[in-house]
Amino acid sequence: MSHHLVELIELRHTYPDGTVALDGVTFTITHGEAVGVIGANGAGKSTLLLHLNGYLTPGSGEVRIGHSLLTKETLPEIRRTVGMVFQDPDDQLFMPTVFDDVAFGPCNMGLALQDIEKRVTAALDLVEAGHLRDKPPYHLSGGEKKRVAIATILSMEPSILVMDEPTSGLDPHARRQLIRLMGDFHHTKIFTSHDLDMVMELCSRVIVLSHGKVRADGAPREIFADEKLLAECRLEKPLSMQGCPVCGVNS
Amino acid sequence: MSTFDGAILDFKRLETLASGDTTLHRLDPRAKVIVTALFIMAVVSHDRYAITRLFPFFIFPAALIAAGNLPLAYIIRKVLLLCPFAIVVGIFNPLIDRTIVLQLGDIGISGGWLSFASIIVRSTLTVGTAFVLLALTGFPAICRALEQLGIPKLFAAQLLFLYRYIFVLTEEAGRASRARELRSCGKKGQGMTSFATMVGHLLLRTWQRAERIHVAMLSRGFDGSFRTSRKSSLGSNECIFIALWGLFLVTARILDLPKLIGTFITGGF
Numbered sequence: 001m002s003h004h005l006v007e008l009i010e011l012r013h014t015y016p017d018g019t020v021a022l023d024g025v026t027f028t029i030t031h032g033e034a035v036g037v038i039g040a041n042g043a044g045k046s047t048l049l050l051h052l053n054g055y056l057t058p059g060s061g062e063v064r065i066g067h068s069l070l071t072k073e074t075l076p077e078i079r080r081t082v083g084m085v086f087q088d089p090d091d092q093l094f095m096p097t098v099f100d101d102v103a104f105g106p107c108n109m110g111l112a113l114q115d116i117e118k119r120v121t122a123a124l125d126l127v128e129a130g131h132l133r134d135k136p137p138y139h140l141s142g143g144e145k146k147r148v149a150i151a152t153i154l155s156m157e158p159s160i161l162v163m164d165e166p167t168s169g170l171d172p173h174a175r176r177q178l179i180r181l182m183g184d185f186h187h188t189k190i191f192t193s194h195d196l197d198m199v200m201e202l203c204s205r206v207i208v209l210s211h212g213k214v215r216a217d218g219a220p221r222e223i224f225a226d227e228k229l230l231a232e233c234r235l236e237k238p239l240s241m242q243g244c245p246v247c248g249v250n251s
Numbered sequence: 252m253s254t255f256d257g258a259i260l261d262f263k264r265l266e267t268l269a270s271g272d273t274t275l276h277r278l279d280p281r282a283k284v285i286v287t288a289l290f291i292m293a294v295v296s297h298d299r300y301a302i303t304r305l306f307p308f309f310i311f312p313a314a315l316i317a318a319g320n321l322p323l324a325y326i327i328r329k330v331l332l333l334c335p336f337a338i339v340v341g342i343f344n345p346l347i348d349r350t351i352v353l354q355l356g357d358i359g360i361s362g363g364w365l366s367f368a369s370i371i372v373r374s375t376l377t378v379g380t381a382f383v384l385l386a387l388t389g390f391p392a393i394c395r396a397l398e399q400l401g402i403p404k405l406f407a408a409q410l411l412f413l414y415r416y417i418f419v420l421t422e423e424a425g426r427a428s429r430a431r432e433l434r435s436c437g438k439k440g441q442g443m444t445s446f447a448t449m450v451g452h453l454l455l456r457t458w459q460r461a462e463r464i465h466v467a468m469l470s471r472g473f474d475g476s477f478r479t480s481r482k483s484s485l486g487s488n489e490c491i492f493i494a495l496w497g498l499f500l501v502t503a504r505i506l507d508l509p510k511l512i513g514t515f516i517t518g519g520f
Protein backbone atom coordinates (compact mmCIF):
# COMPACT_ATOMS: atom_id res chain seq x y z
CA MET A 1 0.00 0.00 0.00
CA SER A 2 2.80 2.37 -0.88
CA HIS A 3 0.40 4.99 -2.19
CA HIS A 4 -0.30 6.01 1.38
CA LEU A 5 3.28 7.15 1.89
CA VAL A 6 3.90 10.77 2.87
CA GLU A 7 7.40 12.11 2.43
CA LEU A 8 8.74 15.61 3.10
CA ILE A 9 12.28 16.49 2.11
CA GLU A 10 13.93 19.68 3.39
CA LEU A 11 10.66 21.55 3.16
CA ARG A 12 10.96 25.30 3.57
CA HIS A 13 8.22 27.87 3.49
CA THR A 14 8.47 31.62 3.80
CA TYR A 15 5.28 33.69 3.83
CA PRO A 16 5.17 36.75 1.57
CA ASP A 17 5.77 39.04 4.56
CA GLY A 18 9.08 37.32 5.28
CA THR A 19 7.96 35.04 8.14
CA VAL A 20 9.90 31.80 7.91
CA ALA A 21 7.22 29.32 8.95
CA LEU A 22 8.98 26.10 7.95
CA ASP A 23 12.74 25.84 8.01
CA GLY A 24 13.87 22.53 6.55
CA VAL A 25 11.39 19.87 7.62
CA THR A 26 12.19 16.26 6.68
CA PHE A 27 10.28 13.11 7.60
CA THR A 28 8.62 10.05 6.10
CA ILE A 29 5.32 8.65 7.21
CA THR A 30 4.50 5.14 6.09
CA HIS A 31 1.17 3.47 5.54
CA GLY A 32 -1.08 3.06 8.53
CA GLU A 33 0.89 5.32 10.85
CA ALA A 34 -0.96 7.67 13.15
CA VAL A 35 1.12 10.78 13.55
CA GLY A 36 0.49 13.71 15.86
CA VAL A 37 2.20 16.98 14.99
CA ILE A 38 2.53 19.12 18.12
CA GLY A 39 4.19 22.38 19.03
CA ALA A 40 3.59 25.87 20.36
CA ASN A 41 1.26 28.41 18.74
CA GLY A 42 2.94 29.65 15.60
CA ALA A 43 5.35 26.70 15.43
CA GLY A 44 4.29 26.03 11.85
CA LYS A 45 1.90 23.10 12.25
CA SER A 46 -0.92 24.46 10.10
CA THR A 47 1.57 25.64 7.52
CA LEU A 48 3.01 22.13 7.36
CA LEU A 49 -0.37 20.48 6.86
CA LEU A 50 -1.39 22.94 4.16
CA HIS A 51 1.52 21.67 2.09
CA LEU A 52 0.18 18.14 2.12
CA ASN A 53 -2.69 18.89 -0.22
CA GLY A 54 -0.93 21.54 -2.23
CA TYR A 55 -2.70 24.59 -0.84
CA LEU A 56 0.73 26.09 -0.17
CA THR A 57 3.64 25.49 -2.51
CA PRO A 58 7.04 24.81 -0.95
CA GLY A 59 9.58 27.62 -1.08
CA SER A 60 12.15 24.89 -1.52
CA GLY A 61 12.22 21.17 -0.85
CA GLU A 62 9.82 18.44 -1.89
CA VAL A 63 6.51 16.94 -0.92
CA ARG A 64 5.86 13.38 -2.06
CA ILE A 65 2.60 11.55 -1.59
CA GLY A 66 2.76 7.85 -2.47
CA HIS A 67 6.01 8.23 -4.45
CA SER A 68 4.68 10.92 -6.74
CA LEU A 69 6.11 14.38 -6.36
CA LEU A 70 3.53 17.06 -5.68
CA THR A 71 3.35 19.10 -8.88
CA LYS A 72 0.62 20.78 -10.92
CA GLU A 73 0.05 17.53 -12.85
CA THR A 74 -0.26 15.24 -9.83
CA LEU A 75 -2.23 17.75 -7.76
CA PRO A 76 -5.80 16.58 -8.61
CA GLU A 77 -4.91 12.96 -7.86
CA ILE A 78 -3.14 13.86 -4.63
CA ARG A 79 -6.04 15.97 -3.47
CA ARG A 80 -8.30 12.97 -3.90
CA THR A 81 -5.96 10.79 -1.84
CA VAL A 82 -5.46 13.29 0.96
CA GLY A 83 -8.62 14.18 2.83
CA MET A 84 -8.00 17.44 4.64
CA VAL A 85 -10.03 18.94 7.49
CA PHE A 86 -9.15 22.62 7.96
CA GLN A 87 -8.68 24.35 11.29
CA ASP A 88 -11.68 26.59 10.56
CA PRO A 89 -14.78 24.60 9.52
CA ASP A 90 -16.26 27.68 7.85
CA ASP A 91 -13.68 27.24 5.11
CA GLN A 92 -14.92 23.77 4.44
CA LEU A 93 -18.68 24.16 4.24
CA PHE A 94 -20.05 25.93 1.21
CA MET A 95 -23.16 24.14 0.05
CA PRO A 96 -26.74 25.16 0.94
CA THR A 97 -27.47 22.21 3.20
CA VAL A 98 -25.43 19.80 5.29
CA PHE A 99 -26.54 16.93 3.07
CA ASP A 100 -25.40 18.67 -0.13
CA ASP A 101 -22.12 19.53 1.50
CA VAL A 102 -21.33 15.99 2.55
CA ALA A 103 -22.53 14.74 -0.85
CA PHE A 104 -20.34 17.19 -2.77
CA GLY A 105 -17.24 14.95 -2.75
CA PRO A 106 -19.00 11.67 -3.63
CA CYS A 107 -20.95 13.49 -6.40
CA ASN A 108 -17.70 14.67 -7.94
CA MET A 109 -16.35 11.14 -7.77
CA GLY A 110 -19.16 10.18 -10.12
CA LEU A 111 -20.84 7.68 -7.79
CA ALA A 112 -24.35 6.37 -8.36
CA LEU A 113 -27.13 8.14 -6.50
CA GLN A 114 -27.85 5.31 -4.05
CA ASP A 115 -24.16 5.06 -3.19
CA ILE A 116 -23.97 8.79 -2.57
CA GLU A 117 -26.98 8.61 -0.29
CA LYS A 118 -25.44 5.67 1.56
CA ARG A 119 -22.06 7.31 2.02
CA VAL A 120 -23.55 10.57 3.22
CA THR A 121 -25.74 8.81 5.76
CA ALA A 122 -22.82 6.69 6.96
CA ALA A 123 -20.46 9.67 7.27
CA LEU A 124 -23.04 11.75 9.13
CA ASP A 125 -23.80 8.87 11.47
CA LEU A 126 -20.11 8.43 12.24
CA VAL A 127 -19.93 11.98 13.58
CA GLU A 128 -23.44 11.78 15.07
CA ALA A 129 -24.78 14.56 12.88
CA GLY A 130 -27.53 12.67 11.09
CA HIS A 131 -30.21 14.93 12.53
CA LEU A 132 -28.54 17.99 10.97
CA ARG A 133 -28.69 16.81 7.37
CA ASP A 134 -31.29 19.28 6.14
CA LYS A 135 -29.98 22.30 8.04
CA PRO A 136 -27.92 24.98 6.33
CA PRO A 137 -24.30 24.81 7.58
CA TYR A 138 -24.22 28.47 8.61
CA HIS A 139 -26.94 27.83 11.18
CA LEU A 140 -24.91 25.24 13.09
CA SER A 141 -22.99 25.68 16.32
CA GLY A 142 -19.19 25.69 16.17
CA GLY A 143 -18.82 22.08 17.24
CA GLU A 144 -21.57 20.88 14.91
CA LYS A 145 -19.82 22.64 12.04
CA LYS A 146 -16.62 20.86 12.96
CA ARG A 147 -18.35 17.49 12.97
CA VAL A 148 -20.00 18.12 9.61
CA ALA A 149 -16.69 19.31 8.16
CA ILE A 150 -15.16 16.01 9.23
CA ALA A 151 -18.08 14.12 7.65
CA THR A 152 -17.52 15.89 4.31
CA ILE A 153 -14.07 14.30 4.22
CA LEU A 154 -15.06 10.90 5.58
CA SER A 155 -17.72 10.50 2.87
CA MET A 156 -14.92 10.49 0.30
CA GLU A 157 -13.13 7.61 2.04
CA PRO A 158 -9.64 9.11 1.60
CA SER A 159 -6.53 6.99 2.02
CA ILE A 160 -4.73 9.66 4.01
CA LEU A 161 -6.58 11.68 6.61
CA VAL A 162 -5.15 15.05 7.54
CA MET A 163 -6.77 17.12 10.28
CA ASP A 164 -5.84 20.45 11.77
CA GLU A 165 -6.89 20.52 15.43
CA PRO A 166 -9.82 18.15 15.04
CA THR A 167 -10.99 18.30 18.66
CA SER A 168 -10.90 22.06 19.21
CA GLY A 169 -14.36 23.32 20.04
CA LEU A 170 -15.89 19.89 20.58
CA ASP A 171 -17.79 18.95 23.72
CA PRO A 172 -16.28 16.08 25.76
CA HIS A 173 -18.67 13.51 24.34
CA ALA A 174 -18.05 14.57 20.74
CA ARG A 175 -14.31 14.56 21.44
CA ARG A 176 -14.49 11.03 22.79
CA GLN A 177 -16.55 10.05 19.75
CA LEU A 178 -14.01 11.57 17.38
CA ILE A 179 -11.13 9.80 19.10
CA ARG A 180 -12.95 6.50 18.71
CA LEU A 181 -13.72 7.31 15.08
CA MET A 182 -10.13 8.16 14.31
CA GLY A 183 -9.00 5.01 16.06
CA ASP A 184 -11.23 3.05 13.66
CA PHE A 185 -9.68 4.72 10.64
CA HIS A 186 -6.93 2.31 9.67
CA HIS A 187 -5.21 4.23 6.91
CA THR A 188 -2.58 6.89 7.42
CA LYS A 189 -3.66 9.75 9.63
CA ILE A 190 -1.82 12.94 10.42
CA PHE A 191 -3.17 15.61 12.73
CA THR A 192 -2.10 18.57 14.77
CA SER A 193 -3.47 19.09 18.23
CA HIS A 194 -2.98 20.84 21.53
CA ASP A 195 -4.99 18.01 23.06
CA LEU A 196 -2.02 15.99 24.21
CA ASP A 197 -4.11 13.26 25.80
CA MET A 198 -5.68 12.58 22.45
CA VAL A 199 -2.23 12.48 20.87
CA MET A 200 -1.13 10.06 23.59
CA GLU A 201 -4.13 7.86 23.00
CA LEU A 202 -4.16 7.75 19.21
CA CYS A 203 -0.64 8.20 17.94
CA SER A 204 2.06 5.72 17.26
CA ARG A 205 4.41 8.58 16.56
CA VAL A 206 4.75 12.23 17.53
CA ILE A 207 6.56 14.98 15.66
CA VAL A 208 7.42 18.07 17.69
CA LEU A 209 7.78 21.28 15.72
CA SER A 210 9.49 24.34 17.08
CA HIS A 211 10.14 27.51 15.11
CA GLY A 212 9.60 25.73 11.83
CA LYS A 213 12.00 22.88 12.57
CA VAL A 214 11.49 19.29 13.70
CA ARG A 215 12.68 19.32 17.32
CA ALA A 216 11.87 15.68 18.05
CA ASP A 217 10.34 12.71 16.32
CA GLY A 218 9.52 9.48 18.09
CA ALA A 219 7.15 7.40 20.19
CA PRO A 220 4.77 9.43 22.37
CA ARG A 221 5.96 7.87 25.63
CA GLU A 222 9.56 8.86 25.00
CA ILE A 223 8.73 12.36 23.88
CA PHE A 224 6.40 13.10 26.77
CA ALA A 225 8.96 11.74 29.22
CA ASP A 226 11.54 14.33 28.13
CA GLU A 227 10.73 17.22 30.44
CA LYS A 228 13.46 19.49 29.11
CA LEU A 229 12.19 19.14 25.55
CA LEU A 230 8.62 19.76 26.60
CA ALA A 231 9.50 22.94 28.51
CA GLU A 232 11.51 24.30 25.60
CA CYS A 233 8.67 23.73 23.17
CA ARG A 234 5.96 25.22 25.41
CA LEU A 235 4.41 21.78 25.94
CA GLU A 236 3.36 19.73 28.95
CA LYS A 237 2.94 16.13 29.86
CA PRO A 238 -0.48 14.81 28.95
CA LEU A 239 -2.77 14.66 31.98
CA SER A 240 -2.83 10.89 31.75
CA MET A 241 0.92 10.83 32.42
CA GLN A 242 0.83 13.29 35.30
CA GLY A 243 0.28 12.22 38.85
CA CYS A 244 -3.23 12.40 40.24
CA PRO A 245 -3.64 15.82 41.94
CA VAL A 246 -6.43 14.54 44.21
CA CYS A 247 -5.05 11.34 45.65
CA GLY A 248 -1.39 12.25 45.07
CA VAL A 249 -0.52 8.96 43.39
CA ASN A 250 2.17 9.19 40.75
CA SER A 251 1.54 7.30 37.57
CA MET B 252 -24.95 46.61 10.30
CA SER B 253 -25.91 43.53 12.23
CA THR B 254 -29.36 43.76 10.65
CA PHE B 255 -27.60 43.84 7.30
CA ASP B 256 -25.84 40.66 8.30
CA GLY B 257 -29.20 39.17 9.20
CA ALA B 258 -30.73 40.18 5.88
CA ILE B 259 -28.03 38.31 4.02
CA LEU B 260 -28.37 35.19 6.12
CA ASP B 261 -32.05 35.44 5.45
CA PHE B 262 -31.25 35.51 1.74
CA LYS B 263 -29.49 32.22 2.11
CA ARG B 264 -32.80 30.78 3.16
CA LEU B 265 -33.77 30.83 -0.52
CA GLU B 266 -31.25 28.07 -1.01
CA THR B 267 -32.51 26.04 1.87
CA LEU B 268 -35.97 26.12 0.36
CA ALA B 269 -34.50 24.43 -2.71
CA SER B 270 -34.20 21.18 -0.81
CA GLY B 271 -37.98 20.92 -0.70
CA ASP B 272 -39.70 17.95 -2.24
CA THR B 273 -42.65 18.99 -4.38
CA THR B 274 -43.24 18.00 -8.00
CA LEU B 275 -41.85 21.38 -8.99
CA HIS B 276 -38.69 20.84 -6.96
CA ARG B 277 -38.16 17.48 -8.61
CA LEU B 278 -38.64 18.87 -12.10
CA ASP B 279 -35.44 18.92 -14.15
CA PRO B 280 -33.72 22.30 -13.56
CA ARG B 281 -33.34 22.76 -17.32
CA ALA B 282 -37.12 22.91 -17.80
CA LYS B 283 -37.43 25.57 -15.09
CA VAL B 284 -34.52 27.56 -16.44
CA ILE B 285 -35.93 27.51 -20.00
CA VAL B 286 -39.40 28.62 -18.97
CA THR B 287 -38.00 31.32 -16.67
CA ALA B 288 -35.82 32.63 -19.49
CA LEU B 289 -38.87 32.70 -21.80
CA PHE B 290 -40.79 34.50 -19.08
CA ILE B 291 -38.14 37.17 -18.61
CA MET B 292 -37.90 37.72 -22.36
CA ALA B 293 -41.67 38.00 -22.68
CA VAL B 294 -41.87 40.53 -19.83
CA VAL B 295 -38.90 42.64 -20.84
CA SER B 296 -39.82 42.84 -24.52
CA HIS B 297 -43.08 44.73 -23.89
CA ASP B 298 -43.13 48.37 -24.99
CA ARG B 299 -42.12 50.90 -22.38
CA TYR B 300 -45.60 52.08 -21.44
CA ALA B 301 -47.08 48.61 -20.93
CA ILE B 302 -48.61 48.11 -17.49
CA THR B 303 -51.95 46.36 -17.57
CA ARG B 304 -50.69 44.01 -20.27
CA LEU B 305 -48.09 42.80 -17.78
CA PHE B 306 -50.59 41.78 -15.11
CA PRO B 307 -51.39 38.31 -16.53
CA PHE B 308 -47.71 37.47 -16.12
CA PHE B 309 -48.10 37.48 -12.33
CA ILE B 310 -49.92 34.19 -12.78
CA PHE B 311 -46.64 32.40 -13.47
CA PRO B 312 -44.72 33.18 -10.25
CA ALA B 313 -47.93 32.94 -8.25
CA ALA B 314 -48.62 29.45 -9.58
CA LEU B 315 -45.05 28.34 -8.86
CA ILE B 316 -45.18 29.73 -5.32
CA ALA B 317 -48.44 27.92 -4.66
CA ALA B 318 -47.42 24.60 -6.22
CA GLY B 319 -43.91 24.75 -4.79
CA ASN B 320 -45.15 25.40 -1.26
CA LEU B 321 -42.97 28.49 -0.91
CA PRO B 322 -43.50 31.08 1.84
CA LEU B 323 -45.16 33.96 -0.03
CA ALA B 324 -44.52 36.63 2.60
CA TYR B 325 -40.83 35.84 2.65
CA ILE B 326 -40.49 36.09 -1.15
CA ILE B 327 -42.38 39.40 -1.19
CA ARG B 328 -40.08 40.78 1.49
CA LYS B 329 -37.02 39.80 -0.53
CA VAL B 330 -38.43 41.45 -3.67
CA LEU B 331 -39.18 44.63 -1.72
CA LEU B 332 -35.57 44.69 -0.56
CA LEU B 333 -34.44 45.09 -4.16
CA CYS B 334 -37.13 47.61 -5.11
CA PRO B 335 -34.95 50.67 -4.37
CA PHE B 336 -32.69 49.63 -7.27
CA ALA B 337 -35.63 49.64 -9.69
CA ILE B 338 -36.69 53.04 -8.36
CA VAL B 339 -33.21 54.42 -8.95
CA VAL B 340 -33.27 53.11 -12.52
CA GLY B 341 -36.64 54.64 -13.34
CA ILE B 342 -36.74 57.78 -11.21
CA PHE B 343 -35.67 60.19 -13.95
CA ASN B 344 -38.25 59.03 -16.47
CA PRO B 345 -41.04 61.32 -15.14
CA LEU B 346 -38.67 64.32 -15.45
CA ILE B 347 -37.51 63.55 -18.96
CA ASP B 348 -40.68 62.30 -20.59
CA ARG B 349 -43.47 64.80 -19.90
CA THR B 350 -45.80 64.14 -22.82
CA ILE B 351 -49.30 63.30 -21.62
CA VAL B 352 -50.27 59.88 -22.88
CA LEU B 353 -53.18 58.99 -20.66
CA GLN B 354 -56.09 61.11 -19.51
CA LEU B 355 -57.85 60.01 -16.34
CA GLY B 356 -60.65 62.52 -15.88
CA ASP B 357 -58.92 65.85 -15.19
CA ILE B 358 -55.53 64.37 -14.44
CA GLY B 359 -53.16 63.83 -17.32
CA ILE B 360 -50.58 61.13 -16.78
CA SER B 361 -47.26 61.71 -18.51
CA GLY B 362 -45.39 59.03 -20.42
CA GLY B 363 -42.59 59.32 -17.88
CA TRP B 364 -44.76 58.25 -14.97
CA LEU B 365 -46.19 55.40 -17.01
CA SER B 366 -42.79 54.07 -17.99
CA PHE B 367 -41.62 54.49 -14.39
CA ALA B 368 -44.53 52.35 -13.18
CA SER B 369 -43.81 49.89 -15.95
CA ILE B 370 -40.20 49.53 -14.82
CA ILE B 371 -41.36 48.81 -11.27
CA VAL B 372 -43.85 46.19 -12.43
CA ARG B 373 -41.31 44.58 -14.74
CA SER B 374 -38.56 44.41 -12.16
CA THR B 375 -40.95 43.00 -9.58
CA LEU B 376 -41.97 40.32 -12.06
CA THR B 377 -38.49 39.36 -13.19
CA VAL B 378 -36.74 39.59 -9.82
CA GLY B 379 -39.60 37.82 -8.09
CA THR B 380 -39.58 35.01 -10.63
CA ALA B 381 -35.81 34.69 -10.42
CA PHE B 382 -36.11 34.28 -6.64
CA VAL B 383 -38.83 31.69 -7.12
CA LEU B 384 -36.60 29.79 -9.54
CA LEU B 385 -33.77 29.92 -7.00
CA ALA B 386 -36.02 28.69 -4.21
CA LEU B 387 -37.28 25.82 -6.34
CA THR B 388 -33.94 24.77 -7.79
CA GLY B 389 -30.90 26.06 -5.89
CA PHE B 390 -28.02 27.92 -7.46
CA PRO B 391 -25.64 25.00 -8.07
CA ALA B 392 -28.39 23.14 -9.94
CA ILE B 393 -29.17 26.23 -12.02
CA CYS B 394 -25.50 26.51 -12.98
CA ARG B 395 -25.49 22.86 -13.93
CA ALA B 396 -28.61 23.33 -16.04
CA LEU B 397 -27.05 26.30 -17.82
CA GLU B 398 -24.01 24.21 -18.53
CA GLN B 399 -26.13 21.39 -19.95
CA LEU B 400 -28.00 23.91 -22.07
CA GLY B 401 -24.76 24.86 -23.80
CA ILE B 402 -23.32 27.75 -21.79
CA PRO B 403 -19.52 27.34 -21.56
CA LYS B 404 -18.40 25.38 -18.51
CA LEU B 405 -16.03 28.12 -17.42
CA PHE B 406 -18.77 30.72 -17.48
CA ALA B 407 -21.10 28.58 -15.40
CA ALA B 408 -18.32 27.96 -12.88
CA GLN B 409 -17.58 31.66 -12.61
CA LEU B 410 -21.22 32.38 -12.05
CA LEU B 411 -21.27 29.96 -9.14
CA PHE B 412 -18.09 31.42 -7.64
CA LEU B 413 -19.39 34.94 -7.98
CA TYR B 414 -22.48 33.89 -6.11
CA ARG B 415 -20.48 32.17 -3.35
CA TYR B 416 -18.12 35.11 -3.17
CA ILE B 417 -20.92 37.54 -2.42
CA PHE B 418 -21.88 35.50 0.62
CA VAL B 419 -18.29 35.13 1.77
CA LEU B 420 -17.80 38.88 1.51
CA THR B 421 -20.94 39.74 3.41
CA GLU B 422 -20.19 37.19 6.12
CA GLU B 423 -16.72 38.59 6.61
CA ALA B 424 -18.17 42.11 6.60
CA GLY B 425 -20.72 41.09 9.20
CA ARG B 426 -18.09 39.62 11.49
CA ALA B 427 -15.65 42.49 11.14
CA SER B 428 -18.26 45.14 11.76
CA ARG B 429 -19.61 43.23 14.74
CA ALA B 430 -16.13 43.08 16.25
CA ARG B 431 -15.67 46.80 15.59
CA GLU B 432 -19.04 47.69 17.03
CA LEU B 433 -18.46 45.70 20.20
CA ARG B 434 -15.10 47.33 20.84
CA SER B 435 -16.03 50.90 20.04
CA CYS B 436 -18.03 51.20 23.27
CA GLY B 437 -21.11 52.76 21.72
CA LYS B 438 -19.09 55.53 20.04
CA LYS B 439 -18.71 55.76 16.32
CA GLY B 440 -15.71 53.43 16.36
CA GLN B 441 -13.04 56.06 15.61
CA GLY B 442 -14.85 57.15 12.50
CA MET B 443 -13.52 56.90 9.00
CA THR B 444 -9.91 55.87 9.66
CA SER B 445 -10.75 52.61 11.35
CA PHE B 446 -13.49 52.10 8.79
CA ALA B 447 -11.07 52.46 5.89
CA THR B 448 -8.53 50.04 7.30
CA MET B 449 -11.35 47.68 8.08
CA VAL B 450 -12.48 47.68 4.46
CA GLY B 451 -8.92 47.00 3.32
CA HIS B 452 -8.65 44.11 5.76
CA LEU B 453 -11.97 42.84 4.67
CA LEU B 454 -10.98 42.52 1.03
CA LEU B 455 -7.81 40.65 1.95
CA ARG B 456 -9.62 38.35 4.32
CA THR B 457 -12.35 37.68 1.82
CA TRP B 458 -9.84 36.89 -0.85
CA GLN B 459 -7.95 34.48 1.42
CA ARG B 460 -11.11 32.82 2.56
CA ALA B 461 -12.46 32.46 -0.96
CA GLU B 462 -9.19 30.82 -1.87
CA ARG B 463 -9.40 28.38 1.04
CA ILE B 464 -12.96 27.51 0.09
CA HIS B 465 -11.80 26.96 -3.45
CA VAL B 466 -9.14 24.55 -2.20
CA ALA B 467 -11.73 22.78 -0.08
CA MET B 468 -13.79 22.34 -3.26
CA LEU B 469 -10.80 21.14 -5.26
CA SER B 470 -9.78 18.68 -2.58
CA ARG B 471 -13.20 17.17 -2.81
CA GLY B 472 -12.81 16.44 -6.48
CA PHE B 473 -14.33 19.59 -7.95
CA ASP B 474 -13.19 19.79 -11.59
CA GLY B 475 -15.18 22.76 -12.84
CA SER B 476 -18.47 21.07 -13.56
CA PHE B 477 -21.34 20.66 -11.18
CA ARG B 478 -22.98 17.48 -10.15
CA THR B 479 -25.99 17.43 -7.92
CA SER B 480 -27.25 14.60 -5.82
CA ARG B 481 -30.71 14.91 -7.30
CA LYS B 482 -31.54 12.68 -10.23
CA SER B 483 -33.27 14.37 -13.13
CA SER B 484 -33.93 13.95 -16.81
CA LEU B 485 -36.07 15.64 -19.41
CA GLY B 486 -39.14 13.39 -19.22
CA SER B 487 -42.81 13.86 -19.94
CA ASN B 488 -43.35 16.07 -16.87
CA GLU B 489 -40.73 18.49 -18.13
CA CYS B 490 -42.19 18.52 -21.65
CA ILE B 491 -45.68 19.26 -20.35
CA PHE B 492 -44.31 22.00 -18.07
CA ILE B 493 -42.44 23.69 -20.89
CA ALA B 494 -45.27 23.30 -23.42
CA LEU B 495 -48.07 24.62 -21.17
CA TRP B 496 -46.19 27.58 -19.75
CA GLY B 497 -44.65 28.29 -23.14
CA LEU B 498 -48.11 28.46 -24.67
CA PHE B 499 -49.33 30.73 -21.88
CA LEU B 500 -46.36 33.06 -22.14
CA VAL B 501 -46.58 33.36 -25.92
CA THR B 502 -50.31 34.05 -25.75
CA ALA B 503 -49.91 36.65 -23.03
CA ARG B 504 -47.13 38.29 -25.01
CA ILE B 505 -48.99 38.47 -28.34
CA LEU B 506 -52.53 39.14 -27.19
CA ASP B 507 -53.56 41.90 -24.81
CA LEU B 508 -55.36 39.59 -22.42
CA PRO B 509 -56.77 42.17 -19.95
CA LYS B 510 -58.24 44.14 -22.86
CA LEU B 511 -59.69 41.03 -24.48
CA ILE B 512 -61.31 39.96 -21.24
CA GLY B 513 -62.60 43.50 -20.76
CA THR B 514 -64.24 43.63 -24.20
CA PHE B 515 -65.53 40.12 -23.75
CA ILE B 516 -67.26 41.06 -20.50
CA THR B 517 -68.60 44.42 -21.68
CA GLY B 518 -69.49 42.93 -25.07
CA GLY B 519 -71.35 40.10 -23.37
CA PHE B 520 -73.92 42.45 -21.92
Ligand SMILES: Nc1ncnc2c1ncn2[C@@H]1O[C@H](COP(=O)(O)OP(=O)(O)OP(=O)(O)O)[C@@H](O)[C@H]1O
Pocket residue numbers: 015016017019020021039040041042043044045046047048
Ligand atom coordinates in the same frame (compact mmCIF):
# COMPACT_ATOMS: atom_id res chain seq x y z
N1 LIG C 1 -0.64 34.12 5.71
C1 LIG C 1 0.43 34.35 6.51
N2 LIG C 1 1.27 35.37 6.24
C2 LIG C 1 2.34 35.60 7.04
N3 LIG C 1 2.67 34.86 8.10
C3 LIG C 1 1.89 33.81 8.42
C4 LIG C 1 0.72 33.52 7.66
N4 LIG C 1 0.12 32.43 8.20
C5 LIG C 1 0.87 32.09 9.25
N5 LIG C 1 1.95 32.91 9.40
C6 LIG C 1 3.02 32.83 10.41
O1 LIG C 1 3.66 31.58 10.26
C7 LIG C 1 3.97 31.00 11.52
C8 LIG C 1 3.38 29.59 11.60
O2 LIG C 1 1.96 29.67 11.58
P1 LIG C 1 1.02 28.40 11.67
O3 LIG C 1 -0.34 28.84 11.36
O4 LIG C 1 1.59 27.31 10.86
O5 LIG C 1 1.14 28.05 13.24
P2 LIG C 1 0.49 26.83 14.04
O6 LIG C 1 1.61 25.98 14.48
O7 LIG C 1 -0.57 26.20 13.25
O8 LIG C 1 -0.11 27.58 15.31
P3 LIG C 1 -1.50 27.30 16.11
O9 LIG C 1 -1.20 26.26 17.13
O10 LIG C 1 -1.76 28.62 16.78
O11 LIG C 1 -2.54 26.92 15.13
C9 LIG C 1 3.42 31.96 12.57
O12 LIG C 1 4.50 32.70 13.07
C10 LIG C 1 2.47 32.85 11.82
O13 LIG C 1 2.52 34.16 12.35
Ligand SMILES: [Mg+2]
Pocket residue numbers: 045046047087164
Ligand atom coordinates in the same frame (compact mmCIF):
# COMPACT_ATOMS: atom_id res chain seq x y z
MG1 LIG D 1 -2.70 26.09 13.37
